[in-house]
Every structure is written in structure tokens, then in C-alpha cells.
Amino acid sequence: ELLNLRIWQFGFGLHVRFQKYVRLVNANRGMMFPLMRFESAHRRLNPLTGEWVLVSPQRDKRPWQGQVEKVPPENLPPFDPKCYLCPGNERAGGRRNLKYTSTFVFENDFPALLLVNETSVAVENGGVQSLSSPLFAAQPASGICRVVCFSPRHDMTLPELSQVEVEEVVYTWSDQTLELGKRADIAYVQVFENKGVMMGCSNPHPHSQIWAT
Numbered sequence: 158e159l160l161n162l163r164i165w166q167f168g169f170g171l172h173v174r175f176q177k178y179v180r181l182v183n184a185n186r187g188m189m190f191p192l193m194r195f196e197s198a199h200r201r202l203n204p205l206t207g208e209w210v211l212v213s214p215q216r217d218k219r220p221w222q223g224q225v226e227k228v229p230p231e232n233l234p235p236f237d238p239k240c241y242l243c244p245g246n247e248r249a250g251g252r253r254n255l256k257y258t259s260t261f262v263f264e265n266d267f268p269a270l271l272l273v274n275e276t277s278v279a280v281e282n283g284g285v286q287s288l289s290s291p292l293f294a295a296q297p298a299s300g301i302c303r304v305v306c307f308s309p310r311h312d313m314t315l316p317e318l319s320q321v322e323v324e325e326v327v328y329t330w331s332d333q334t335l336e337l338g339k340r341a342d343i344a345y346v347q348v349f350e351n352k353g354v355m356m357g358c359s360n361p362h363p364h365s366q367i368w369a370t
Contacts (some may be wrong), residue, residue, distance in 0.1 A: 233312035233361060242362035244309045259322075260329040261306040270300030270370055273342060300370030301337060305329055305348075307363045314352070314363045330365075337369040345370055 200209040241248045245256045250266030307315055307326050315323065334346045350365040351358045 231361070235310055235312055237311045237362070240311055240360065240362050242304070242306050242360055242364055243311050257306070257309055259308065260325055261309075262329065262333060263304055265302035265304050265366070268302035270298060270302050270368060272301065273299045298370060300343065300368060302369075303333065303367040305333070305365045305367060307365070311362050315350070326365075330367075333367050337367070340369075343369045 196214050198211070198213045198215060201212055202209055237243055238246065240246055242254065242261075244254055244258075244261070247253045248266055252263075252266065254263070255261060305326070307313070308318060308322055315326065318326070330348045334348065337343050337346050346367065346369045348365060348367050352363075
């Protein structure tokens, strides 16, 4: 109960801090941004953690002799009938997406974590059992994996969405964190995004993942 209370307090705190940040920016937009020189070193406040992050755009001007990846130009359509994540399309696992118009959350069809009963079946079928030795330790891991589509648009990444749409994504993250965190079998919830082919993203439709264990 104490853990669930702390998770709820954490999620609610993120929501409150984000709302305060949005109001502060909107109220001072005319005064803040014209005075800033974003092409030089500056700090940016992370409204979710309250921490300041150093940003140094001028370092882009330094000479670079390292590896340079060739990135093909992306001309993505607003809707791709072959995309597993677009509204109304059938996913790889056979399930069909809702015809969503905002954010869309579903259980990952190929999860990195399985529920306790599914993990037990995997162990019975030859999966990893608890193992401890001076050189190697392992034990079964259980949990829930979900996918969060940012919007129905196949061609719009998170920074390209409107402020209202970005807020909806953050609210969805917060709601999912609270919902999963209340479960007795969940002690940790992680929200993250693998963006782009180089990061191992398997689908170009903008989305993030949630792992809870």
C-alpha cells in the first residue's frame, strides 16, 4: 500500500509540475524567448524532474572526422495501410487497431516481459530458472509491456505535434504509470522511446513503449 501511494504521489506530482510549467511558459512567452540566444550554451528546465539540463548547440560547429551515417530521406504518408500501428490496421499478431483519433495504448504483441503465469509456463518449457553462482546469476523476470502511439498520423513525430497533442501524450504516460503502478505485482514502471532505425525502432509510426515489472 505504501509503494502504491508513493507511485500515485509521483505520477500526480509529474502532472502538477507539468501543468505549472505549461502555465508559466504561456504567461511569459513574450518575455522569455526573445531574450534567449538558443544558438549558444544555455540551460533548459526539465519540468518533470525539476532538473536543469545543459544544452550546447555551438558544439555542432566542431570538426568531425568520425563515422557519418547515410540517412535516407523520409517521405512518410499521413496514413500507411501496411503499417501495424496506423488506425484500423491489422497488427503482426493478428489483432486489429481501433480507429483511434488521439493517443492509442495496447499490449505489446511481442513483449520483452511476460506476466507471472506466462513466465511460469516458459520456465516449465525449458526457460530460465533461478541460477546463482560466483560468475553468473539469473532469475525469471515478469511484467507488462505496452505500446503508446502518439497520434493517428504516421508522419508526425512527437516534436512536430501541437502543444495540445503533446500534452495528451504526457497525460497518457502519467495515467499508464498510475494504472500499472497500482498493481501488486508491479514495482517499477519505465516509459521510453526508441526513435529511428539506428536506435532499433521496428516501426516508423511515432510511438513509445512502457515496461512495467
